[in-house]
Amino acid sequence: MLVAAALLLTIVSVPASAATPAAPNRFVSGWIPYWQATSGRTAIIGATSAPLLSEVSLFGSSAALDAIVTTAHGAGLPVFQTLFSSSTAGFMTATARTTTVNAIVAGAVAGRYDGVDIDYEFVWSVSRSSWTTITPQWVAFVRLLSSTLHAKGKLLSVTVPPVWNAGSRGYTLYAQPQIAPYVDRLRLMVYDWSITNPGPIAPNFWVDSVIDYSTNIAKVPPKKLQLGVPAYGRHWWTKQNSKETCPDGALKPVDSITMRETAGLANAHGATPVRHSSGEVTLSWTEKVTGPTRLPPAYVPPTTKVSTISRSAGSGLQRAVRLGTPRIVTCTVTHVVFVPDAQTLRASAQSALNAGWSGIAIWAFGYETAEAYAALNGIAAQRPNTASVISLDAPLSSTGTLRVRGTALDGRFDLPVPVRITVTRVATSTVSRRTVTANVSRAGLPPSLVQMVGPFHGFDQTFTALTAGSYSVCAWMLRWGGATGPPATCQAVTVP
Secondary structure, three states: OHHHHHHHHOOOOOOOOOOOOOOOOOOEEEEEEHHHHHHHHHHHHOOOHHHHOOOOEOOOOHHHHHHHHHHHHHHOOOOEEEEEEEOOOOOOOOOHHHHHHHHHHHHHHOOOOOOEEEEOOOOOOOHHHHHHHHHHHHHHHHHHHHHHHHHOEEEEEEEOOOOOOHHHOHHHHOOHHHHHHHOOOEEEEEOOOOOOOOOOOHHHHHHHHHHHHHHHOOOOHHEEEEEEEEEEEEEEEEEEEOOOOOOOOOOOOOOOHHHHHHHHHHHHHHOOOOOOOOOOEEEEEEEEEEEEEEEOOOOOOHHHEEEEEEOHHHOOOOOOOHHHHOOEEEEEEEEEEEEEHHHHHHHHHHHHHHOOOOOOOOOOOOOOOOHHHHOOOOOOOOOOOOEEEEEOOOEEEEEEEEEEEEEEEEOOOOOOOOOEEEEEOOOOOOOEEEEEEEEEEEEOOHHHHHHHHHOOOEEEEEOOOOOOOOEEEEEEOOOOOOEEEOOOOOEEEEEE
């Protein structure tokens, strides 16, 4: 394995100016699927990976994933629950939307998640002609889920297939411009360019086209955007000579291969990794495969026609090979592998960051290599790493009403943070409490800060039906997981 790793890394360039674990640079997120819980957890606690993480999303359900919620919160990270569906049933009607949204929010609260990541891949099960009908229903679902989650201090991420070629290609069904105001994260799944035939999984020309559409045409706020990047590739088996017959099992369906497995595969077959023009690594080799097959031999038409058949000819028939008697055959199989490596991930991340995006989302944690984090650590700092900030404006009062506004952010992250607001009537100590998400675009933030974390860090809440009198208004920023964080200075106000 050490030899294989050295072979693979001969084409990987890791900058010498890599950031240290003491300098967080949080532009990397990703998913931990239930089948990768053990290896995926390593990203959260690794010395070189942990300082890069902006959040983590848990895909599926298992006791091991439940334990990761605690691990991530202990590391100061927000945790999303990724919910997958291939159906439109949950949002096609108003009743279905309400039922589904209530169940999702209840699950997020019960599971101690900081937000929900919606991965609804219904596009594969509906006709193109139905898109115009489905899109407004989808947007209504996202809008309702957003407002319900934010009212609980929770976040909303939506993961969708991409659009490219200036909007002429891809999955416009998901309505990026329409849902952008309601989401805290919009993740583009920019992988699986090549499936049937050998080719790159996420070629750089496709990545650039996707970034251009979402940034310049859909005009999604950049700090809400994350580029989904693959930490896996594919392995194709093809018959070199079409006239040959291959042994049973010699030609397998296209298979997936993780970044971690690539070096071992290259070493096992003496294949030298080559940098492809797409930005990915490709391996190829051929092998002669000999073994049994039960397939019938190819039919060869007779060279002469028989005009007369003897009545006794049938007596000489023998057992036919075509009935399944095994025979030994040999064929030449060509193997082709395309897979990203550390340099690929760095280039994709840099393209996203150059466009002002929040960063990348890796599918999936546990598939990547340690070298990937070494390369990503070489990217210039994206976050200011300032202390937590929470401020409270002077509340605005009118008859029976208070409007409470302020700012809350964690300078290590660009995600909105939860805020707990209390409005206390001084005479009776009666308290009204709310936990909300500070995701309102906030004027007055320093431009340099907005460039790094975006403008969506304000809160604006109105309390009504208040009895006239003196009130104390306070706000606390909550940490990921719900623990109370820094308080703002309380403000005294009189409600007429």
